[in-house]
Amino acid sequence: MAFAKVHIGLTNWAADIVTGRHSLISDEPAALGGEDAGPSPFQLLLASLGSCTAITLRMYAERKGWPLEAVDIDLHYRAEGEARSITRALTLQGDLDEAQRARLADIAERTPVTLALKGGVAITTTLA
Known part of the structure; x- marks a missing residue:
């Protein structure tokens, strides 16, 4: 069974992801208002x-x-x-x-x- 937890605060549109022992960021590209801090x-x-x-x-x-x-x-x-x-x-x-x-x-x-x-x-x- 897979699981993930995702948190987004006030930073457009970066979402912090934790899945198992791994952490990563998902974000939107600058053209969509994000900072491209991670994959969309x-x-x-x-x-x-x-x-x-x-x-x-x-x-x-x-x-x-x-x-x-x-x-x-x-x-x-x-x-x-x-x-x-x-x-x-x-x-x-x-x-x-x-x-x-x-x-x-x-x-x-x-x-x-x-x-x-x-x-x-x-x-x-x-x-x-």
Whole structure:
């Protein structure tokens, strides 16, 4: 189970995040009134998807004994009207055959964060 705590005070728009033993800041770019002190919320979303994908692919390749040397992932979030989309481009390095590459692309479609985003996640909000 994952958890995070977020605090924002009067500084536009920096939010302090604590998750596990890790602390970081999320902020908006200067163009949106922030100070760009950390990644924006959507940048964090893309980072979550990308890191989950990369970790899952390395774990899978290692279990199979495949020669995957590195994974690079470029991600982009777009919102046009009501339509929202994420594009994810995988670059797989290593002496992989086409069947292995295709399998890794298939696995990328079923990583935990990918499935959460594609399936939607119920969010319950309460006041403390």
